[in-house]
Amino acid sequence: MPVIKIKDIAWGRLRSPSIDQQEEFLTDFGMAKAARTSNALYMRGTDPTHHLHITEQGEPGVIGWAYYANAEEDLDKISRVEGASKIEPIDEPGGGKRVRLTDPNGFQIEVVWGIEKVDALPVQKIELNRGSDKYRRSGTLTRLKNRPSQVKRIGHSVILSTNLKGSLAWYRENFGLISSDDIYAGKPDNIIASLNRADRGDEYVDHHILFAWQSDHIGLNHFSFEVEDIDDVLLGHDYLVAKKKYEHMWGVGRHELGAQVFDYWCDPWGRVHEHWTDTDVLNVANGSNLAPVTDLRAQWGDDTPQKFKNYGIR
Template identity: 35%
Template sequence: MSRTAHQDLHSERGALRGEHPGRSRNPVIKVADLGWLEFEKPDLARAEVFALDFGFSVAARTPDALWLRGTFAGPPCMVIRRGRTSRFIGPVFRAAEPADLDRLARATGTDVREADVPGGGKVVDLLDPSGFPVRVAHCAERLPELPGQRPLLLNFGTDHRRTNTTQRPPREPARIQRLGHVVLETRVFARALGWYLDTLGMIVSDFLYLDGRRDRGPTMAFIRCDLGGVPADHHTLAMHLGPGSGYVHSAYQVTDLDAIAAGGEYLGERGYRRSWGIGRHIQGSQLFDYWRDPDRFMLEHFADGDLFSCDVEPGWAPMSTSGLAQWGPPATRDFLGATPSPAKLREVLHALRGDNELDPARLLGLLKAVNS
């Protein structure tokens, strides 16, 4: 698509001739959404305290697992299983139909098995090229809707929707509505991208590339589900090339900006640490606020994200820190993962010696992007 065609859409630039199309011609299946995320932590009681403060509700609790949910009807958002260390296990995507699991199992040489999700269901276990366990599930039952926060009634200029009453958003947790997306870092970006497009039928909303090195292809992708003419979140999965391999953050939708701000005040009063925010992104347009849980996993409250149908082609933009937000405070080193440490240095050296897509030129390009 030409540059002109992208003006006033979501990116000033489209693909050049011969660049990645951002979708597969014949995917195995097309997943409908992100189902939930799986973690392990040694202290489930501490994890539950943070979860309630952040705005989750408890869907189910056993001695060895904590299932968390939002207020919307559907699957849970997260399961935290008891483990020896705190770690991210992997994402679980939601199949549109039970038959999709059979098709996926045949294509990948795996089996369909029972899912240990509240309400029951079926699941297929896969491994992506980065080494992340990826599961695709179909739930037998949807969790029922819970009472949620109502958006504030706002006055706009001469459009007066609220009279003879005041605004007093309560200082309380920003009630999570649903899981929105997960962001992963990988040393094999191109291979992983191809796998998600070919296997799960996802499509790219936006590509980012290293400034001056567009000819080497993208180094980050914001990827959505292909629901045909039904608009889907701008990104359900985002991935970027880096020296590490693992979880970066996950994002959870809340009602509006006041829920983000009041929920953030509530978290701050309880001693939790904001990583970055409040602001509004460029790719995806979300209002955002990022926090660290007691195990230093990053979680995001967001509202007002973009929705794209299948006919919107990928945008292309250079990768830069300044390009992360339309407004808000400068991105922190904590958010960027740019705080120097011996562990980070070992990670970089391991990546440069390994069989992956990171080389010294790309590493320097990533460092430049972090500081631009």
């Protein structure tokens, strides 16, 4: 039995030399400001959660990310894990309590409870007709304005690790993550990467909340954010292209494993942020799968560019 089973990913936490520049990028990416203090920025999505992205002022760096606990008592349980902090109040906008841990790669993992809820933001929802069902929006006009994507929530983190086996054991034993797909190269016992989801029993969850790769270095490959729909991915893409100041990493395409329609962009310090929509959702009954490395392809869209392979920064 794991120590606890986490509910979901809560936020990513970065460090950047310019909070102004970070806010500009994240706003163009489709988030909204939740709070700004003298030394940190808190950005939110359209869901009623206080924030999903934190940037602290300082040298560029990846601090880590946070998971929501399912119950307040879980903070007590996880605080007894070796190396964990005591339960501490979060002295930041949104409040709440947390336990901090350090994963085998040096990332800070916060397990949080009691973060302030806020009202959801309005979302433009576009009804789609299909070839086989073409009257779903009869009599209405679809006229989309140029705008950023509508970021809804954070979905997952992807990391490179020099100790994949130890990292997977740590996340599975402490937080109850379960494998959706373990990826092998050559022989099936040569696992080189793994996509893991939260265990919420019968409840369906995203295909992956943590994707980890064996590598020769440690780094964040990307943080990933769910948006409303496919129009939203493409509108967001065009909006960021038009800004002419951000590096595009990969997309638009549809993944094989997870099946998300994706698009990847670098922030001004090379930290990759993904837009996605329409993931596979699984529950505990779906079990775990072993997949060859060739399954890490796009079902449509370009192949992974060379610059994004083994990409990870700290």
